Amino acid sequence: MPKNAVTPTRMVLNQLKGRLKTATRGHKLLKDKRDELMRQFMDVVRRNKELRQRVEDGLTEAFGALTVASAVMSPEMLNQALMYPRQSVELNMAFKSVMSVSVPHYDFTTKNADPGEIYPYGFTQTSGELDLAMQSLSRVFGDMLELAQVEKTMQLLAEEIEKTRRRVNALEYVMIPEMEENIKYISMKLSENENATKVRLMKVKDMVLKQAIEQRRADSGRTTEALG
């Protein structure tokens, strides 16, 4: 029995058949989308894992050097040395579409292309450890930006995959079986109605025939009587 009552008419049957066709096609398309998203997602995850490792290692190294630097130098000196950056980063963001999920794409340019410009201080009063720290920080920075892009892409893709998977499952296990059941119900009901009509017609025909025969019999009886 279908869960929600459908009126067993030919019109509803046609409507349902149309919907089932659309749903089946949608299901196939969504399934393809899910598979492709998953493939892209796995690439992104692999890249993310690699970058995450690199960034964590790089930052640990940089912070280590910074700790040494702050041990060698007085905190005031350190603050003073790093207070006014000479470098600045210009970030551009564009959205590109991966299977209709818009993911950010970052593009950055540093204001000073000269790698020597990462040191915003004079070398006389600062320690060499600070230089090392700055060096490893600026080295890891490119990876950090890419990590941001990859990680965001990963999150957005995961969200979309979850959504798509739900849709695929809802279509596959709820919508399509329900529609098929309704179609079956309606076509059975329709053929039942058809049979009922046929039987009724046959019955009526029988009755009419019987009446006609009786009539004729009565007529012929009367004729014999008249003749005899």
Next chain:
Amino acid sequence: MYRIAVIGGADSVIGFKALGLDCFAVSDAQSARRKLHELARIEEDPYVIIYLEENLAEPIMDEVRKYSAQPSPAIILIPGRDGPIGLGQSALVSAVEKAVGSNIL
């Protein structure tokens, strides 16, 4: 113009300042939450990437997760001065779990 922000402890963010990023030194997780909320809402010259120190992020993961479905800003956890505590990896794991249904890594 898009900007990049770093939220972390005073001694961690100082290095990023020299790289030309906007640094915000906070002392505890609650002020990190407030700062994050404040930075994410800026519409003019928005911050599209916010790096957040892991140990500050731990108690406010609910706030961090709020932004994961939005295309911008990207909140990226970075290890603090004491080294990575694995929270950054957890973003990866939770994304995989969400997409695949189980942790396949």
